[in-house]
Amino acid sequence: MFTRVVKALYGLHQAPRAWYETLANYLLGNGFKRGKIDQTLFIKKQKGDILLVQVYVDDIIFGSTNKDLCTGFEKLMKDKFQMSSMGELTFFLGLQVQQKEDGIFISQDKYVAEILKKFNYTDVKSASTPVDLEKPLVKDGDADDVDVHLYRSMIGSLMYLTASRPDIMFVVCACARFQVTLKTSHLLAVKRIFRYLKGKPTLGLWYSRDSPFELVAYTDSDYAGATQDRKSTTGGCQFLGNMLISWQYKKQTVVATSTTKAEYVAAASCYGQVLWIQNQLLDYGYNFMHTVINIDNNSTICIIENPAQHSKTKHIEIRHHFIRDCNAKMLIQMVKIYTDHNVADLLTKGFDAGRFQYLVSSIGMLNP
Known part of the structure; x- marks a missing residue:
């Protein structure tokens, strides 16, 4: 009978929602606050310390600036649910996590x-x-x-x-x-x-403990890079200091008529991710508005910063123009860099061995 009950419960489509609602109500009733951007993030602040709890179905990752808060959270969960603590995080959703004194390797x-x-x-x-x-x-x-x-x-x-x-x-x-x-x-x-x-079987991402803590982004595009329909390719990556935390690759849905238009669409796409990260970090207690976005195209910066250029971009879909408003509100700062230093280039096209290895090392990938 017990097996049938378990099968019926976990076999239902609404079972994950019911479980999440039960867990969320329990945490909210014990002093946690739900993240404004990520609804599966729960935060508890106490006397200058912070406890973060990230939920993925029935897997939970938690960490704190105070070890006592972690111990208290373990007890809180065991009082209500039949759960076991796996100890220090070493493996999660297929990712191997090596925690060392000077940083974390994934x-x-x-x-x-x-x-x-x-x-x-x-x-x-x-x-x-x-x-x-x-x-x-x-x-x-x-x-x-x-x-x-x-x-x-x-x-x-x-x-x-x-x-x-x-x-x-x-x-x-x-x-x-x-x-x-x-x-x-x-x-x-x-x-x-x-x-x-x-x-290169063991190549991974290194997150140094001594890295500066500042949100920086890079955006790039490969104009007409898709050989089938001549659409351009968007590439973007976001860093906290020198630690890569997010990256994107996408073939653009519109056919750009110039390199500048392709870069403009790519910049708007990059800022969409930056905006999400900015608001996510607000939940953690960090304000990184006025984020620097590095781009290797001066004309794109002119279009973003100068309203007089609007007549030249009427054919671009409206949804890409929100980056102008965000720039006017000082949420971002567009900065020109040389193409050789634009690490987002790695996500837009292929390279020879020398340039490829330089870009891979520049985004923080190395062997353990």
């Missing part, structure tokens, strides 16, 4: 080993970059067809890996566009990614 090297073994790439020759610049991805209608299920399985495995590997995000997403009309050349491009992972 990687997925165990998962990399699993997919290399799954697709028989444990003994192949490694590649220095995940992209072959001499073989661009095109429709290639005259080439031979390949196994659709194998290709999609490989792409799906790689997409999950991009949670901690921004170095492969561009090429994985580019290959994912060909899951319907895939050919031999596309499968070879995916195999190249696996060969790169074979040579």
Whole structure:
């Protein structure tokens, strides 16, 4: 009978909502406040200390500036629910977390080993970059067809890996566009990614304890980079000091008529993420308004800062223009940088080995 009850409870579509509502009401009744941006974040402040509780279904991560608050939270949860504490965070949602005295290292090297073994790439020759610049991805209608299920399985495995590997995000997403009309050349491009992972299996993100704590963003675009429809590619990444906390890659939905227009759309997309982070950090007690967004296009900065340029951008969709209002309100500051120093470039196109390794190290990726 007990098994039937458990199966009925967890098999219901409304079970996660019912569980979350029960947990939320319990925490709110014990002095916690819910995050204004992230509804699964609960915050408790006490005498200058803060306790953060992040909920993901029935998995909970919590941390505090005071160890006594953590101990008290464990007792609070055990008084109400049948829960067990797993101790210091080492593994969460497929991410490996190594906590050291001078910082935290996040990687997925165990998962990399699993997919290399799954697709028989444990003994192949490694590649220095995940992209072959001499073989661009095109429709290639005259080439031979390949196994659709194998290709999609490989792409799906790689997409999950991009949670901690921004170095492969561009090429994985580019290959994912060909899951319907895939050919031999596309499968070879995916195999190249696996060969790169074979040579860099333990690469991960390093979060130093001594890093400055300031929100900074980078935005870039690859004008008409999509060979099929000539749409541009948007790339963006956000840092706290020198620690990468978020990154984006997306093919733009509109066809830009110039590099400036493509950069403008990319900047608006980047600020959308920055705005979310700004408000999320307010819940933590940090105000990072007037965030610097680095861009390598002066014309885009002029369009954002000068209302007189409005007549030249009438063909751009209205939803991209909110960045002008945010700039006028001093929520952001657009800063021109040299293209060589724009680390968001990593998310828009492929590079030779030298430039690629420079960008990878610049965003804080290294081996443990």
